[in-house]
Structure formats: structure tokens, C-alpha cells
Amino acid sequence: MKPLFMWAGGKNKMLKHYEPLMPSQNIESYSEPFFGGGAMFLYVMKRYQPKLVHINDINEGITSIYKYIKTDVDDFCAVLDKYSAEFLPLSREDRKEYFYNLRGENAWDYQKWTPLHQSAVLYFLMKTGFNGIWQINKNTNNRYGTPSGLLNQKDKVYDKENVAQWSHLLNTTQSIITTYDWREVPLRDFTFYDPPYRNSFADYNTAFDDTETEALITRVEENKNVWLCNRDSGDGFFENRKAILKKFPVTYTAGRRKKTEEGFEAKKATEILLYN
Numbered sequence: 001m002k003p004l005f006m007w008a009g010g011k012n013k014m015l016k017h018y019e020p021l022m023p024s025q026n027i028e029s030y031s032e033p034f035f036g037g038g039a040m041f042l043y044v045m046k047r048y049q050p051k052l053v054h055i056n057d058i059n060e061g062i063t064s065i066y067k068y069i070k071t072d073v074d075d076f077c078a079v080l081d082k083y084s085a086e087f088l089p090l091s092r093e094d095r096k097e098y099f100y101n102l103r104g105e106n107a108w109d110y111q112k113w114t115p116l117h118q119s120a121v122l123y124f125l126m127k128t129g130f131n132g133i134w135q136i137n138k139n140t141n142n143r144y145g146t147p148s149g150l151l152n153q154k155d156k157v158y159d160k161e162n163v164a165q166w167s168h169l170l171n172t173t174q175s176i177i178t179t180y181d182w183r184e185v186p187l188r189d190f191t192f193y194d195p196p197y198r199n200s201f202a203d204y205n206t207a208f209d210d211t212e213t214e215a216l217i218t219r220v221e222e223n224k225n226v227w228l229c230n231r232d233s234g235d236g237f238f239e240n241r242k243a244i245l246k247k248f249p250v251t252y253t254a255g256r257r258k259k260t261e262e263g264f265e266a267k268k269a270t271e272i273l274l275y276n
Contacts, residue, residue: 001042001162001165001166001169002042002162003037003038003039003042004037004038004065004066004069004123004162004163004166005037005123005126005127005132006037006126006131006132007036007037007039008131008132008133008134009036009194009197010036010037010039010132011039011040011043011229012039013250013251014229014248014271014273015039015040015043017246017248017273018040018043018273021246021273021275023189023190023225025189026048026189027044027047027048027050027189027190027225028050028052028189029050029051029052029053029054029188029189029190030044030045030048030050030052030053030054030188030189030190030191030192031053031056031185031186031187031188031190031191031192032053032054032055032056032191032194033054033056033057033180033182033185033191033193034056034057034182034193034194034195034196035055035056035057035062035063035066036057036062036194037132038055038066040192040194041053041055044190044192045169045173050173050188050189050190051173051174052173052174052175052176052188053173053174053175053176054175054176054178054185054186054188055175055176055178056177056178056179056180056182056185057179058179058181058182059134059179060179061119061122061143061144063178063179064115064118064119064122065119065122065123066166066170067177068115068116068119068120069163069166069167069170070166070167070170070171070175070177072116073163073164073167075116076116076119076120076123077120077160077163079116079117079120079121079124080120080123080124080157080158081160083102083124083157084124084156084157084158086098087128087153087157088153088155088156088157092151092152095128095148095151096148096151099125099129099148099151100148102121102124102125103125103140103144103145104140105121106118106121106122106125106140106143106144107139107140107141107143107144107145108141110143123158124157124158125144125146126144126146127157127158128148128149128151128153128157129144129146129147129148129149130146130147130148130149131149133146134146135147182195182216183215187219187223187226189225190225190226190227191219191223191225191226191227192227192229193216193220193226193228193229194229195208195212195213195216195228195230196208197230197231198210198213198230198231198233198237199231199233210237213237216228217238217241217243217274220241220243220274220275220276221243221276222276223276224276225275225276226275226276227273227274227275228273228274228275229271229272229273229274230271230272230274231269231270231271231272232247232269232270232271232272234270238272238274241274242276243274243276244274244275244276245272245274246272246273246274246275247271247272247273248270248271248272248273249268249269249270250268250269250270250271251268251269
């Protein structure tokens with residue numbers, strides 16, 4: 001299995017660094033209050049097979065995708081198949097027009113659709129949008145406003161088998177899917193916090209300042225098996241805490257690319273992990 005969609009800041013690249021630090025005891029329950037694409041969740045499920053998982057994200061659009069894949073995967077995929085069948089035969093230029101027309105409908109005329117249809121349209125846009133970036137724009141009614149991606153899909157827009165595997169996993173595990181503030185998500189045997197990065201380039205249409213990050217750090221300092229990851233801005237913010245601090249090199253390929261005379265290149269940075 002793999003994440004359902006690309007997600008800027010997703011943890012696939014970090015798992016090799018996390019693996020030696022993972023809890024050694026059995027994990028019966030797991031919560032992830034800033035879920036995003038769920039790369040860490042998939043790793044935890046494979047390693048520990050917890051009986052109870054709590055998936056949470058303040059982004060209601062994201063959680064709706066997981067909810068409908070759990071409860072009504074056939075109808076969800078039927079909507080995706082309809083749009084895919086219209087999209088795939090088009091030229092790249094026509095695909096671009098198709099994307100922006102659909103994004104406009106999703107922004108201004110979405111109420112004509114059922115909630116399930118809205119969720120499937122959002123998933124289609126995320127699969128054809130730019131590089132896992134989540135962007136909210138005023139000209140898209142403060143709804144999904146990410147530009148189109150490369151639009152070079154060959155024979156499919158999404159991986160139906162992977163969607164089916166997610167549906168099976170969510171239905172064979174006691175899975176709770178919510179759209180709460182992170183404080184409302186209970187700590188479990190293992191809790192993983194992956195909040196918006198400090199000075200984030202992404203627009204999640206929510207405020208998340210250093211006061212919030214400080215509150216997360218307190219959770220880490222006071223509890224066992226609570227992890228907090230973020231980006232190191234080089235200002236010492238995460239230093240001298242009552243928890244273990246690890247730093248890992250990472251190369252960003254979306255959103256934080258460095259501009260050069262030849263174009264753009266991947267930008268090297270440092271991610272942190274704080275845990276007790």
C-alpha cells in the first residue's frame with residue numbers, strides 16, 4: 001500500500017530515519033492528529049498492526065476522502081472513473097482546460113453535488129494538481145486552488161487497487177476518522193504529530209503559530225511515545241527542550257525549490273524529530 005495522494009511534507013523520505021527510533025513495545029492504539037497523506041500511518045500499521053487507530057485532520061476535504069473510501073468505496077470510485085474517462089483521451093492543453101473548469105465547479109458550484117461526489121472531485125483534482133501542494137485561493141472561493149500539475153497521466157488518473165486496499169484496511173481495523181482540533185484527539189499508545197511546518201509555504205486556511213507548536217512540545221515532554229516532527233528554521237526554536245531532539249537532512253522537491261539561472265532545483269533542508 002501507498003498514500004492515496006502526494007502530500008507536501010509527507011513522511012515517506014523520513015521513515016528510514018525514524019525506523020531505528022520506533023517504540024520497541026507493542027502498539028495497540030495509534031493516533032495521528034495531522035494526518036495528511038498518511039505515510040507514517042501505513043508504516044505503523046505494517047509494523048505494529050494496532051487494533052485502534054484515530055485518523056484526524058482539520059482539513060475536512062481530506063478527511064472526507066478517507067471517510068468515503070471507508071464507507072462507500074464503490075460509488076466513490078464510480079465518480080472518479082467518470083472523470084477519468086473524460087480526462088484521459090484529451091490532449092495536454094485540453095486536459096489543462098478540463099482541470100481548471102472542474103476546479104472552478106468545485107469552487108463555486110459544488111453544492112449541486114452530493115457530499116460523496118464533492119469528495120471524489122476533490123480527490124480527482126488532487127491527483128491531477130501540482131505536486132502534492134495544498135493551496136487555498138480567494139479566486140476559488142477559499143476552496144482547493146492548487147494549479148494543475150504536469151497532466152501527463154498515461155492510462156489512469158488514480159490507483160483503484162490502492163484505494164480498495166485502503167478501504168479494506170480502514171474496515172478491518174477499528175478506525176476513527178475525525179476533523180477535530182488537534183487538542184481533541186486523545187493520546188494513544190503511540191501518537192505522531194506532523195503539524196504545518198513553521199513558516200510554511202502551504203496554505204491550509206488555518207492559523208498555526210508558534211504558540212500552538214509550543215503546546216505540542218509540552219505534550220511531547222510530558223508523555224511517552226509522543227512524537228513531533230517539523231522543519232528546522234535554524235533559529236534554535238526546538239533546542240534545549242525536555243525531550244530528545246534529532247535532526248535529519250532532507251531534500252524538498254515541491255514548494256521550497258531554489259530558483260537558479262537555469263530554472264529551479266531541489267532545496268536541501270533539515271527536519272527535526274522531538275520525542276520523549
